Amino acid sequence: MKSQNTIDIAASRYGRRWVIGVFLVWLIVFELIVGRLYGWSTPATGHDTARAALVLILGCIIAFIAGKRAEGRFKRGHRTQVG
Secondary structure: OOOOOHHHHHHHHHHHHHHHHHHHHHHHHHHHHHHHHHOOOOOOOHHHHHHHHHHHHHHHHHHHHHHHHHHHHHHHHHHHHHO
């Protein structure tokens, strides 16, 4: 069941923005590193594709952890301001 508490909703939105931001930064950095190492026009091998998939999965995990931490930080900040 979804929470109707406005602080929970705002914290969820804040955490979601953090997830999206961290993941986009992760993708950009990964693309820059891969482009620098392999060159932009080099054809990808199966090994490169597997490595890219692993890095993207790690990026998702890191982004979700950062989002959950941001959500908790948002809630803690509002609890100290309100009460």
